[in-house]
Amino acid sequence: MTGTPARSISTRISTVLPRTLTNRAMAAYSRWRYGEVLDPLVAVGHHGKVTRTYALTELGVSGWKALDPGLKSLAIMAASVSIGCTWCVDFGYWEAQHGHVDPVKLHDVPVWRTSDRFTDLERDVLAFAEAETATPPAVDDALAARLTGALGAEAFTELVAIVAVENLRSRINSAMGLSAQGFSDRCEVPLGGPLAEVGEA
Incomplete structure (x- = not known):
């Protein structure tokens, strides 16, 4: 982490760090x-x-466990795709390979409205993540009520919080000029389809 990394990193700040x-x-x-x-x-x-x-x-x-990990992965991916953070999409795809989400579903997150791969609950989670990420946020009472009823108050609160956390990550990474680090290349199913198109945009 100190000195010049062997791999070129696309950032808007020096990669030569203090040796702290x-x-x-x-x-x-x-x-x-x-x-x-x-x-x-x-x-x-x-x-x-x-x-x-x-x-x-x-x-x-990492200690938040109320929300189903598969739903959490979809919410995180939807927020990072909405913001356009290619680093987050790349890392999120790799991280979600640990049995949380079918890789094909991850590929379809950018086109979830027209994909037939998602359940009604997953569609609500994806819609909520996009609505919370919008500027200004566009969450409506009906959607929040459906999710609270389906998930319970604790898991709903975690959903709101994890989307906010992903906004923090994605906005910092995008503003710093970070691009995909190659994590998705290690997956059994390579990053492709709609997500690859997002990464190339």
């Missing part, structure tokens, strides 16, 4: 967990407090 304990610790954990240093850590690594807050936020989010 925080940066070294985050780099070591990232290599252990993901096999390489995540580009967002490089992008925010110039500000120690931002990096630590980012890490603590992600640690807290």
